[in-house]
Amino acid sequence: MTPLETEADLAGLIAGARDPLAIRGGGTRGLRPQGEALETSGLTGIDLYEPGALTLVAAAGTPVGDLQRLLATENQRLAFEPMDHRPLLGTTGEPTIGGVVAGNISGPRRVQAGACRDFLLGVRYIDGTGTVIKNGGRVMKNVTGYDLVKLMAGSWGTLGVLTQVSLKVLPRAETQATVVVSDTRLAGAVRAMSAALGSPYEVSGAAFDPAADSVFIRIEGFVDSVAYRLGRLTDLLSGHGTVTAIEDTDASDTLWKRIRDVEPFADAPGDVWRLSVKPSDAPEICGRLDAEGVLLDWGGGLIWARVPSATDLRGRLGAFGGHATLVRADAETRAALGMFQPESAPIQDISARLRARFDPRGIFNRGLMGRT
Amino acid sequence: MxxxxxxxxxxxxxxxxxxxxxxxxxxxxxxxxxxxxxxxxxxxxxxxxxxxxxxxxxxxxxxxxxxxxxxxxxxxxxxxxxxxxxxxxxxxxxxxxxxxxxxxxxxxxxxxxxxxxxxxxxxxxxxxxxxxxxxxxxxxxxxxxxxxxxxxxxxxxxxxxxxxxxxxxxxxxxxxxxxxxxxxxxxxxxxxxxxxxxxxxxxxxxxxxxxxxxxxxxxxxxxxxxPEGARPVLMGFDDSEVAGACVSDIIKAGVLPVAIEFMDRLCIRTSDAFANAGYPDCEALLIVEVEGSEAEIDAQLARIVEIARRHNPVELRESKSPEESARIWLGRKSAFGAIGQINDYMCLDGTIPVSALPEVLRRIGELARDIGLDVGNVFHAGDGNMHPLILFDANKPGDLERCEALGAEILKLCVDVGGCLTGEHGVGIEKRDLMLHQYSPEDLEAQMAVKDVFDPAWLLNPAKVFPLSQSQARRTAATAA
The missing domain is CATH 3.30.465.10 (Uridine Diphospho-n-acetylenolpyruvylglucosamine Reductase; domain 3)
Known part of the structure; x- marks a missing residue:
C-alpha cells in the first residue's frame, strides 16, 4: 500500500481499521509486530526550525538523515545521538525520527546530555480510535498538564501512531577528543569510567571494549577547552591503566559511531541483548552472562551482550536492578522469548490498563511490550 | 477560582x-x-x-x-x-x-x-x-x-x-x-x-x-x-528586542550558558533600589553565566561579550571574581522580594518561543495599560520561561480580580504565540480553567484517562489541573459512592 501523506488520512484509516496494524517508519529497527503494515514514511517535512531557540518540529516519517543534514547547516545536532540499527541488524531503509522517538533510541551521550525522551518537547499522535491528540509543545519548559510526551517516547507504537515530534536540539561541538585507557580489565574499566564521569570535565561518552581492553572517554567543546580537559583527564586516569589519546576529531567521531551502533557485533554471529543496569554492577553481571562478547557504554550502565542463539539473559540479572532487551535474534527466538523484560505485577497491570485506554481495540503493534 | x-x-x-x-x-x-x-x-x-x-x-x-x-x-x-x-x-x-x-x-x-x-x-x-x-x-x-x-x-x-x-x-x-x-x-x-x-x-x-x-x-x-567554577556577565540594552536578538545569537554561536536571565526596566529599577546591585538604568538587562575552569570561563565570556558588542549594549560588565559575580546576581535574586516590598504581586510562568519575546513584551505592556496595572518581567531567557509579575493591591476591592483577569490574558497570549501556560510552577487551580485554551477536550481526555488508570475513583487531588467542567463527571461519580 502507498504510504498515506496526511495525518487526517492516517487517522481515518485507523478509525476504520478492523485488524491489527504494524506501525512502520523506516523499518530499520528489526521489529516484527503482528498485522498489516501501517507506513508513516509518507508523513515527511520540517514544520519549524529555529536555531536561535534550539527547536525543531518535524513530521514523524521524516528521515533522521534529513534532520541531521539540516541541523549541520546551522552547526547543531540531535544531542542524544540516536543509534543507527542498520549495521547491527543488517536492515536497509531510512530510519525515521518517529521511529527514534517511539523506541527512545539514545546513544553514548545519554550519560551527559540525556536520552531521546529528554529532548522531546511535544508530540502529535493518533490513538487507537483514530483521534488525533497533541501533548507538550515546542518550548523547552512546559508543565502544562500531564507529560504524555515522555509516555509516548519508548512506547514502541503500542499507545498510538506518532505523526509529529518537536525536539530540542543543541549546538554541535567545535571539536572532540577521546582519552584511551588500556590494560584495565573489566572491573578496572568501570572504576576508570566512574572516575571520569565523576569529574567536572564534562565527559560526553564513557565506553569499554574488552576486545581492545580499552576504555574510551570522550570530551567535546571548543578547541582550547577540549585540550585542557584532555590534559586533566589524562592525569586523573593515569593510575587506572596506560593512557593515550585520540586527538583527531574525525577519528574520535568514527570511534564513537562504532560504539553507538555496536559495530563490533555487526559481523559476529549470535543474538544481541541490551542490558540497562547500575554501572557498578556491570562487572559482576557480565560475569553471569556467558557472553561471547560484551561492549559497555554509559560508564557501564549499558551492556551490549552477544550470546549463542536463543539464550535468555533476563533471568541472569537475578537480584540486580535493571532490565534486558533482546535486540537481535531470528524470528523463532523472538517469538519464543519476546523482546522486553517482564515487569512487576502492579506495573504490568498499570501498563496494560494504559494501553487499553490509548488503544481500546488493541490494534497497534501486537506482540510488542507485553501486548499480545 | x-x-x-x-x-x-x-x-x-x-x-x-x-x-x-x-x-x-x-x-x-x-x-x-x-x-x-x-x-x-x-x-x-x-x-x-x-x-x-x-x-x-x-x-x-x-x-x-x-x-x-x-x-x-x-x-x-x-x-x-x-x-x-x-x-x-x-x-x-x-x-x-x-x-x-x-x-x-x-x-x-x-x-x-x-x-x-x-x-x-x-x-x-x-x-x-x-x-x-x-x-x-x-x-x-x-x-x-x-x-x-x-x-x-x-x-x-x-x-x-x-x-x-x-x-x-x-x-x-x-x-x-x-x-x-x-x-x-x-x-x-x-x-x-x-x-x-x-x-x-x-x-x-x-x-x-x-x-x-x-x-x-x-x-x-x-x-x-x-563544575570547577562559574561566572556571569551582565549586559544592559536600550531595547528588549535587541536583548532578545542577543540571546538568540549567543545560542546560535554554539555557546551553551548555564543560565541566561532577563529583567525589564521595572524589575531592574525596583531590585536595584532594594539591593543596591549597581544595575544600569535601561530597558533590558541580561545576566549570562558560564561554567568551567578559569581559562574556559574567560574564553566563553569573551565569545559572549563579542556577540553582545554587536548589539550596542549600554553596559557590559564581566565578572572577574566571586564578589563581582555575587553583586551581578544580587539584584536578580532579590527581584521578587524587592517587588514584594512595595506591592502585592502575582507571578506567572508562561513559556514562549524565544523568538516571540519582543512581541510578547509589547503585548503584555498593552494589556497591562488597558487594565490599569503594572507588570514587571523577569525571564529565564534561554528557555523562554517568562515570569511576568503583576502588581496589585490586595486590600483594594476588585484588584485581585483584575490581576487574575490580566494574568489569564497574558497566559493566553503565551499559548497563542506557540508557548504554554506554565513552564515550571504547574497548573494547580491557578491555570486549571485555561487548559482548554491550550488543549482540545480530546487532548485533556487523553490525560484524564491516565488518571483513571492510576486513581480510578478520582480521590487524589481531584479538583486540580483539569477544568472543573471537564473533570466533573469523574469527580462526582467518585464521591457519589
Missing part, C-alpha cells in the same frame, strides 16, 4: 476516619483540631484558603500506604503536600479532604558517588539534597527559587525547573526512580540506579502529574560533579 463544595456525606465520616487513621499512625501524626488544621489551609498561592478536614504526617512508606488505603475505602479525597510552596495552589485542600504531608520523611537513604545517584525520602528539601553531597563536590541540578524550602516531592509533582535548567534540565531529566504509593495503598517501585526504566515511561508521566496519580515517598536522583 472555584473549588467543588464539600461533600456532607464525607464530612459525616470524619470521626470514623479519625478512629481508623489513629490505628495506623502515631498520635502526633494525625491532626484534626480546627485550630491545627488551619496551618494547612493554603500553600504559597495565599489568595485561596480552606482548612482540610484532617491532616496526616506519616513517617514511612508503610504509613502512607495505610493512610491511602483507608481513605480509599472511606471514599475521602486526599491532597498530597510537600513543603507547601506551590505558587499554583497545588496543595490547596477542600474542606472534605485529608492533607497528606510528607515533611517528616526527609532522610537520605543512600548516596552513591560511583554511580552518581542519591536516594532520598521525598519530604527532603531541594537544597538539602545538594547539602548531602557537596562535601564530595557533587550537586543536585534543578534549582527552583524556593529551593531552600521546597520539597523533592513537590518538585516531582510539578516537574520543577530553575534558573540553571538551560544546561541541566528540569526535575524529569534528573529523576531516575521513585517509590510510589497509589490511592488504593499499593506500593510500586519504578526505575532505580539504571538510566532508563523498563517498559512504558511511567516515571515520565508521574513526574509533573501534580500529585494526582500517587504519592511519591522515595526518589532516586541523579547527582552531578560540581
Amino acid at each position: 472555584e473549588m467543588p463544595p464539600p461533600n456532607p456525606a464525607i464530612l459525616a465520616r470524619k470521626s470514623r476516619l479519625i478512629e481508623r487513621l489513629s490505628g495506623v499512625l502515631p498520635a502526633d501524626a494525625l491532626i484534626h483540631e480546627p485550630a491545627e488544621t488551619r496551618a494547612y489551609e493554603c500553600d504559597a498561592l495565599t489568595a485561596y484558603r480552606c482548612p482540610p478536614m484532617l491532616a496526616v504526617l506519616p513517617s514511612t512508606t508503610r504509613e502512607v500506604s495505610d493512610v491511602l488505603r483507608i481513605c480509599h475505602e472511606e471514599g475521602v479525597p486526599v491532597v498530597p503536600r510537600g513543603a507547601g510552596t506551590s505558587l499554583a495552589g497545588g496543595s490547596l485542600p477542600t474542606a472534605d479532604s485529608v492533607i497528606l504531608g510528607v515533611a517528616r520523611m526527609n532522610a537520605v537513604l543512600e548516596t552513591d558517588y560511583d554511580n552518581r545517584i542519591i536516594r532520598v525520602q521525598s519530604g527532603r528539601t531541594n537544597l538539602s539534597v545538594t547539602g548531602a553531597v557537596e562535601e564530595e563536590d557533587f550537586f543536585y541540578a534543578p534549582d527552583p527559587s524556593s529551593q531552600l524550602a521546597c520539597a523533592i516531592s513537590g518538585n516531582i509533582a510539578m516537574n520543577s525547573g530553575g534558573a540553571h535548567c538551560l544546561k541541566y534540565g528540569v526535575t524529569t531529566n534528573n529523576l531516575l526512580g521513585v517509590t510510589l504509593v497509589m490511592m488504593d495503598g499499593t506500593v510500586i517501585d519504578i526505575g532505580g540506579a539504571h538510566l532508563d526504566a523498563a517498559g512504558l515511561d511511567l516515571l515520565g508521566v508521574i513526574c509533573g502529574s501534580e500529585g494526582q496519580l500517587g504519592v511519591v515517598t522515595e526518589a532516586t536522583l541523579r547527582i552531578l560533579p560540581k
Whole structure:
C-alpha cells in the first residue's frame, strides 16, 4: 500500500481499521509486530526550525538523515545521538525520527546530555480510535498538564501512531577528543569510567571494549577547552591503566559511531541483548552472562551482550536492578522469548490498563511490550 | 477560582476516619483540631484558603500506604503536600479532604558517588539534597527559587525547573526512580540506579502529574560533579528586542550558558533600589553565566561579550571574581522580594518561543495599560520561561480580580504565540480553567484517562489541573459512592 501523506488520512484509516496494524517508519529497527503494515514514511517535512531557540518540529516519517543534514547547516545536532540499527541488524531503509522517538533510541551521550525522551518537547499522535491528540509543545519548559510526551517516547507504537515530534536540539561541538585507557580489565574499566564521569570535565561518552581492553572517554567543546580537559583527564586516569589519546576529531567521531551502533557485533554471529543496569554492577553481571562478547557504554550502565542463539539473559540479572532487551535474534527466538523484560505485577497491570485506554481495540503493534 | 463544595456525606465520616487513621499512625501524626488544621489551609498561592478536614504526617512508606488505603475505602479525597510552596495552589485542600504531608520523611537513604545517584525520602528539601553531597563536590541540578524550602516531592509533582535548567534540565531529566504509593495503598517501585526504566515511561508521566496519580515517598536522583567554577556577565540594552536578538545569537554561536536571565526596566529599577546591585538604568538587562575552569570561563565570556558588542549594549560588565559575580546576581535574586516590598504581586510562568519575546513584551505592556496595572518581567531567557509579575493591591476591592483577569490574558497570549501556560510552577487551580485554551477536550481526555488508570475513583487531588467542567463527571461519580 502507498504510504498515506496526511495525518487526517492516517487517522481515518485507523478509525476504520478492523485488524491489527504494524506501525512502520523506516523499518530499520528489526521489529516484527503482528498485522498489516501501517507506513508513516509518507508523513515527511520540517514544520519549524529555529536555531536561535534550539527547536525543531518535524513530521514523524521524516528521515533522521534529513534532520541531521539540516541541523549541520546551522552547526547543531540531535544531542542524544540516536543509534543507527542498520549495521547491527543488517536492515536497509531510512530510519525515521518517529521511529527514534517511539523506541527512545539514545546513544553514548545519554550519560551527559540525556536520552531521546529528554529532548522531546511535544508530540502529535493518533490513538487507537483514530483521534488525533497533541501533548507538550515546542518550548523547552512546559508543565502544562500531564507529560504524555515522555509516555509516548519508548512506547514502541503500542499507545498510538506518532505523526509529529518537536525536539530540542543543541549546538554541535567545535571539536572532540577521546582519552584511551588500556590494560584495565573489566572491573578496572568501570572504576576508570566512574572516575571520569565523576569529574567536572564534562565527559560526553564513557565506553569499554574488552576486545581492545580499552576504555574510551570522550570530551567535546571548543578547541582550547577540549585540550585542557584532555590534559586533566589524562592525569586523573593515569593510575587506572596506560593512557593515550585520540586527538583527531574525525577519528574520535568514527570511534564513537562504532560504539553507538555496536559495530563490533555487526559481523559476529549470535543474538544481541541490551542490558540497562547500575554501572557498578556491570562487572559482576557480565560475569553471569556467558557472553561471547560484551561492549559497555554509559560508564557501564549499558551492556551490549552477544550470546549463542536463543539464550535468555533476563533471568541472569537475578537480584540486580535493571532490565534486558533482546535486540537481535531470528524470528523463532523472538517469538519464543519476546523482546522486553517482564515487569512487576502492579506495573504490568498499570501498563496494560494504559494501553487499553490509548488503544481500546488493541490494534497497534501486537506482540510488542507485553501486548499480545 | 472555584473549588467543588464539600461533600456532607464525607464530612459525616470524619470521626470514623479519625478512629481508623489513629490505628495506623502515631498520635502526633494525625491532626484534626480546627485550630491545627488551619496551618494547612493554603500553600504559597495565599489568595485561596480552606482548612482540610484532617491532616496526616506519616513517617514511612508503610504509613502512607495505610493512610491511602483507608481513605480509599472511606471514599475521602486526599491532597498530597510537600513543603507547601506551590505558587499554583497545588496543595490547596477542600474542606472534605485529608492533607497528606510528607515533611517528616526527609532522610537520605543512600548516596552513591560511583554511580552518581542519591536516594532520598521525598519530604527532603531541594537544597538539602545538594547539602548531602557537596562535601564530595557533587550537586543536585534543578534549582527552583524556593529551593531552600521546597520539597523533592513537590518538585516531582510539578516537574520543577530553575534558573540553571538551560544546561541541566528540569526535575524529569534528573529523576531516575521513585517509590510510589497509589490511592488504593499499593506500593510500586519504578526505575532505580539504571538510566532508563523498563517498559512504558511511567516515571515520565508521574513526574509533573501534580500529585494526582500517587504519592511519591522515595526518589532516586541523579547527582552531578560540581563544575570547577562559574561566572556571569551582565549586559544592559536600550531595547528588549535587541536583548532578545542577543540571546538568540549567543545560542546560535554554539555557546551553551548555564543560565541566561532577563529583567525589564521595572524589575531592574525596583531590585536595584532594594539591593543596591549597581544595575544600569535601561530597558533590558541580561545576566549570562558560564561554567568551567578559569581559562574556559574567560574564553566563553569573551565569545559572549563579542556577540553582545554587536548589539550596542549600554553596559557590559564581566565578572572577574566571586564578589563581582555575587553583586551581578544580587539584584536578580532579590527581584521578587524587592517587588514584594512595595506591592502585592502575582507571578506567572508562561513559556514562549524565544523568538516571540519582543512581541510578547509589547503585548503584555498593552494589556497591562488597558487594565490599569503594572507588570514587571523577569525571564529565564534561554528557555523562554517568562515570569511576568503583576502588581496589585490586595486590600483594594476588585484588584485581585483584575490581576487574575490580566494574568489569564497574558497566559493566553503565551499559548497563542506557540508557548504554554506554565513552564515550571504547574497548573494547580491557578491555570486549571485555561487548559482548554491550550488543549482540545480530546487532548485533556487523553490525560484524564491516565488518571483513571492510576486513581480510578478520582480521590487524589481531584479538583486540580483539569477544568472543573471537564473533570466533573469523574469527580462526582467518585464521591457519589
